[in-house]
Amino acid sequence: MAVRELLFAALVLGQGEATPDVATAREAERVARLELEAARSKGFYLLADAASLTLALKLGGVPLTTYKLESIELGLPLASADETVSLDELYSCASPPREPVEIVPGPPPAPSTPGKDEEKKPPVPRSVVLTCEPPLAVHLVSASKVFGLRERLRLFGDRKDERRVRLVVAEADAERLFPSFPSKPLLLFSRVPKAAPESTVEAR
Amino acid sequence: METSDAMGVPTGALDGVEPAAAAAEAKPASPKVDRNRWILSGVGATLLTVLVLVFLSSRLYVYEALAPIEPAPSAGVTPEEAAAAEKEIKDLVSKAKRAQRGVAAFTPGSVYIVIDTAQNKLYVKKGGKVLHEALCSTGSGGLLKDPNDDRQWIFETPRGNFRVIRKAEDPVWTKPDWAFVEEGKSVPDNWSERRDYDTLGEYALYLGDGYMIHGTLYQRYLGQAITHGCVRLGDEDLERVYRMTPAGSQVLIF
Numbered sequence: 001m002a003v004r005e006l007l008f009a010a011l012v013l014g015q016g017e018a019t020p021d022v023a024t025a026r027e028a029e030r031v032a033r034l035e036l037e038a039a040r041s042k043g044f045y046l047l048a049d050a051a052s053l054t055l056a057l058k059l060g061g062v063p064l065t066t067y068k069l070e071s072i073e074l075g076l077p078l079a080s081a082d083e084t085v086s087l088d089e090l091y092s093c094a095s096p097p098r099e100p101v102e103i104v105p106g107p108p109p110a111p112s113t114p115g116k117d118e119e120k121k122p123p124v125p126r127s128v129v130l131t132c133e134p135p136l137a138v139h140l141v142s143a144s145k146v147f148g149l150r151e152r153l154r155l156f157g158d159r160k161d162e163r164r165v166r167l168v169v170a171e172a173d174a175e176r177l178f179p180s181f182p183s184k185p186l187l188l189f190s191r192v193p194k195a196a197p198e199s200t201v202e203a204r
Numbered sequence: 205m206e207t208s209d210a211m212g213v214p215t216g217a218l219d220g221v222e223p224a225a226a227a228a229e230a231k232p233a234s235p236k237v238d239r240n241r242w243i244l245s246g247v248g249a250t251l252l253t254v255l256v257l258v259f260l261s262s263r264l265y266v267y268e269a270l271a272p273i274e275p276a277p278s279a280g281v282t283p284e285e286a287a288a289a290e291k292e293i294k295d296l297v298s299k300a301k302r303a304q305r306g307v308a309a310f311t312p313g314s315v316y317i318v319i320d321t322a323q324n325k326l327y328v329k330k331g332g333k334v335l336h337e338a339l340c341s342t343g344s345g346g347l348l349k350d351p352n353d354d355r356q357w358i359f360e361t362p363r364g365n366f367r368v369i370r371k372a373e374d375p376v377w378t379k380p381d382w383a384f385v386e387e388g389k390s391v392p393d394n395w396s397e398r399r400d401y402d403t404l405g406e407y408a409l410y411l412g413d414g415y416m417i418h419g420t421l422y423q424r425y426l427g428q429a430i431t432h433g434c435v436r437l438g439d440e441d442l443e444r445v446y447r448m449t450p451a452g453s454q455v456l457i458f
Contacts, residue, residue: 021275021276021293022289023275025293025296025300026296028300029296029299032300032301032304032307033300033303039307042365043364050270050271050272051272059365059456060310061308061309062310062311062316063311064320064456065458073267073268073269073270074267074270075265075267076265076266076268100347101344101346103344103346103386105385105387106387108386164265176323177322180320180321191271191272192273
């Protein structure tokens with residue numbers, strides 16, 4: 001039997017359809033193993049999936065929500081751009097603290113009085129830079145705000161010999177992601193390919 | 205004839221220099237000097253460019269899309285290799301399935317609540333399925349400073365995994381200090397002055413540390429982040445959530 005056919009069956013783990021090859025099976029096993037480790041930590045973790053271009057937010061293994069990504073890009077300093085880099089680890093990340101808006105004391109409005117909008121949102125960042133261990137800088141940016149000149153200059157001055165990953169979040173989802181971004185999430189990347197429809201047909 | 209100035213210095217000698225210098229300046233530069241200048245300028249510019257490029261190359265990043273892994277070509281594989289690969293795949297698939305089942309087991313099979321603070325939405329779920337969805341209000345993230353001392357409070361809804369530790373009908377709110385500071389009032393010494401019978405609505409689900417899911421007098425602000433950290437619901441939604449969610453249920457807030 002063709003190894004590929006067997007392999008794609010395992011790829012869609014749980015659906016028992018098609019068969020992945022060894023590399024795919026290894027990747028699927030790595031992702032599942034790291035996700036279990038992340039789930040056991042009881043905290044927030046993010047799963048960036050290169051095949052479906054999604055960023056899933058989970059808490060202790062329970063799915064909370066999924067954000068659509070426009071791209072996941074790996075960045076290397078020009079001088080070492082030829083290096084082969086894998087993102088095989090479970091990264092422990094920290095996001096910068098948000099600045100709260102100060103409240104001015106005063107009497108509350110009457111409950112039934114329709115008045116001006118009371119909501120005073122803390123400023124939503126244009127992007128979030130996560131500093132992770134093992135060393136990795138993760139830049140989460142909204143698709144509508146991809147690196148203006150100011151941002152580029154800031155990053156230019158901020159440069160270290162670090163590996164970077166840029167996650168470009170779809171504009172509508174960035175509005176949801178940034179206000180509630182967890183402060184110390186774990187992060188893992190999945191490169192398990194989606195089972196192509198034609199492959200599934202072949203397997204049948 | 206030689207001339208002299210007031211100091212007796214013969215001016216002719218000085219005069220004699222100036223014309224020579226003037227003559228030198230007036231004299232057009234030779235093509236050789238011009239060429240040398242161009243060469244020097246060129247070398248300088250090249251050096252500067254190289255330095256800039258070196259600096260930039262140490263600062264610039266090259267980005268490449270992270271793609272799904274490519275399946276290895278299966279052509280030219282011997283039967284022995286294929287058999288070994290098949291065995292390895294079987295083993296890997298078994299391990300991956302086991303791990304995936306482990307992750308799935310963390311999703312409660314009983315009723316639990318998920319609160320999305322970015323969208324101000326509350327979901328009652330069971331086994332991953334949404335049973336009820338409601339608009340709510342969560343923490344404003346505002347900072348309140350006590351003008352009389354160093355105390356300060358940040359009104360955020362805490363994120364993480366909580367449980368409904370207690371449920372109550374007609375809950376009474378014992379107002380904390382910040383409730384008075386925010387309204388510009390002095391904090392009362394008498395605890396009876398802190399009792400508030402209206403603000404929380406008809407039901408409350410206590411999450412610990414003073415945080416709860418409760419009703420609101422400010423129904424028009426549902427969907428906005430305006431609370432002091434508690435989660436407010438409209439009357440009908442509050443009653444449904446109260447009835448659907450037993451004490452001990454998980455509350456996941458993000």
